[in-house]
Amino acid sequence: MLEPALIIRPTTDTDWREVRALRLEMLQDTPEAFGETFAAASAHPESEWRMRAARGMSATGASLVAIYQGEWAGTMGVFLPEDEDPMLVGVYVTPRFRGPQFGVADALLAGIEHWASTRGSSLTLHVHEVNARAQAYYRKRGFRVTGRTFPYALNARERELEMQKPL
Template sequence: MSETPVAEPGPEGPGFVVRAATAAEWATVRGARLAMLADPSAAFGHGPDAEAGLPEQHWRDVAAAWAEADQTLQVAEGSDGTWLGVMGCRVQGEGPELTWVWVVPAHRGPGGVTDALLTAVEHWAQPRGDALSLKVFTDVGRAVAAYRRRGFTAVGDPVPAREPGRADWVMRKPLR
């Protein structure tokens, strides 16, 4: 069995550090994903029931995939080891794409966890592309406004979302 590399710490804030998740943290990745899907903000399209029954191997595979070179899952970890938020980034056809964005409600807002996670993702993405893109449901105004405050702009008209009856904004932020 190979040893899991120790994640390098990234930006810090009061009471937390940002770092990349490791493949060995599959159970915590699962917990964060289910908490994300249980969020009442309607930002994720479906609830946790759709993924809660997935087998352990699925979550091991998900965590291992996040640890690959072409993607990262950045974690804001509290001083007690609790994950306060996550942001993922994958290199897609047009460059880095932000995904799996979630912060514990008590830690949301300007500054703090959200900005530290985004800074870490941007740092990871800069050598991989000229811009960071994302998709966000058009009807989740708080999320759209948060991305705009952080330098993202909508590209074109809304596009159909994977969730029936909903649309996404495609947003981009220059990295260079």
Template sequence: MDPEVRPAQAHEWERARRLRLEMLADAPQSFGDRLEDVRTWGRERWRARLASALMDDSALLVAVDVDGVWVGQMAAREYLHPAPARVWLLEVYVTPAHRSSGLAEVLLSGIEAWTLDRGHHRLHLDVHEDSGAARSFYLRMGFVESGRTQPYPLDTTRRELEMVKDLP
């Protein structure tokens, strides 16, 4: 049975924690946290982190298996400043067992619909320069590199590349 894709819920902070720890162990350069730091976070920090992802300016879609385990997620946030307002794709992850299953495409479709519902026709993201599989996925999904880069926050000798996708 395919995982169910739906919005995350505020009480699911423990599921969010489990998946975040997996994400950081699996792809440490792809996210802005260090696994050793995140392991020390307490319950209230995890609840606040999830609550932030569920605010009105944000979307957090999760893929949930039949046992209730999160096996993927994708988030977006609308940033009003600096102008013009933009929507950024964030927190993209699918567990290894569900990769190449079409799940990432389903999650992205939901985020694109949310972006359009917010009145935006462009989706932005930053991807680590060494994340070849992620970059390939984004290119396949219609994103293009904008030419803008910035230092990767956890290692400023490395870069993050901005990619954008125009939505219909």
């Protein structure tokens, strides 16, 4: 039996090297999309990466990876803030696997939405005000700007927009 071209699965602690490599790539590719710098992430010890990779799937969060023909192609996470609906975080697709021909982002989002739909009535995210590509993707998938903004974690003069999608 042939393995499917695209596999979506939760991460495990044994994935720590791949989780680290993908995180460092995403921080270099789109630094404004994440609340951590490349320098800070590069300094994390193995134990931190193992903890992040072990997030996989739990009652309070999920960390999914997309593997396209054996290569790590993207990731998305979700967590359940106290007394709030689920929050989408850590969204990234490596440039080589972007676009509808691969379906990586949509497959990851479907997995996250499935997890979130059992824990809330909507899915919320924060996106940097200058990240037009991400905002367009989210709008096409049913997310709408709520009107709420927040200071960007790495530069309080910049803003993140809140977007939300009913589940």
